[in-house]
Amino acid sequence: MKKLITAAIPAFAAAVALLAPAQAMAGSSDGKLQVKVLGTAVLPDGKIVEVKNDPLGLTVGANTKANDNYVPTLAVEYFATPNVSVETICCFTTHGVSGTGTLAPATNIVDHVMILPATVTLKYHLPLEGGIKPYIGAGPSLFLVLGEKPGASVTPLGVTKVKMSNELGFALQAGIDIPLNDKGMGLSLDAKKYFMDTTAHFYAGNAEVLTTKHTLDPWVLSAGLAFRF
Template identity: 35%
Template sequence: MKSLKLTVAAAAFLAAVPAHADAGDILVRGRAILVSPTEKSGGIYPTFPNEAVSVSDSWTGEVDVTYFATDNVALELIAATTKHDVGGEKALKPVGKLADTWVLPPTLTLQYHFAPKAKVRPYVGVGANYTIFYSEDASRSLESAIGSTKVKLKDSFGYSLQAGADFALTDKVFLNLDVKYIDIDTTAKLTTGTLVNRVKVSIDPVVFGIGVGTRF
């Protein structure tokens, strides 16, 4: 009998939560995200044409703001920055980390929310991002092997894909699960004295996020 009463009470509480999003609403979320590159690279030309490079995963925090233009259609802007290590995969693998860089990929996404007035509100999105690379550094191990080296990565413009869901906790507070694919292509330039090496890398990370948000 006690378990039945608890079940009824829980159902009544959930039924009483008028969780929804309307045209004109603004959602603000804070997420913990894992940025996991699915990288592919060419060789490092001209010195290591048969080499390939890898890019490490990175955890960070993310803030996003979503504006509902209609009950179902919204625009989301995310802000986050991550640091990634770059390593060799073949002949340069024993060197370990070759370089590291900070990445800032502001992304604007057009979303469609399937059930904006439900307690579970799934959505999908498609958008664009402009990725900025900054504070690039060659590793000590690389410079010990080939000498003092300057590293520069070219900024990138690409598309993004998104899917996720908001789960109502109260009238204004919700849990969020989110996954994105971001198209990021760059060319890394490594300058060692008069020698310049370049490598093209498609980083293309999958970004997994979990967080909480509120509605204004």
């Protein structure tokens, strides 16, 4: 929670900077467009679900996990009707992969895994008294993986390069928007569960020496400010 609050501070500061000029416009709780600036916790899994190539038996009795991260997030939402909207989010989140089981001493297997989770969800909002709107949503997500590097625990084994695959998956979403005034300003709480795998390819020079499939399946929990106009 402390890390999420820390991540939310720059998000709230950005929200004030972005939304203050918008307050000069005609904000409306019934507007077609809503912009959210959020602090977000990204909580992935990272365990091995399939070993595709392991000639040296490196994964026997071993597994992996990915660390959590806390980042600012921007969401843009268009309301096709008062109760139906389409939302997309923008953020970069960076993770590392460490070992468990017989790999437990290997604390840094893959480093600097930067992910862009390109996500679009279709949402249904349930209007309640006082303008409070809980919602549910679902939609596709494309995880673009960038900048991954072999960690310090595998480079002594001769690993010179690692590549993790881009993958198409699915996200379920639930949350609530709570109005703070009648000018379109609100508080937003959001939770997404992604269903997503990736395949990691480890190379020694040009030779692929290990190929493993990992489940990511992160929970993505967000809180922040919204402005609708």
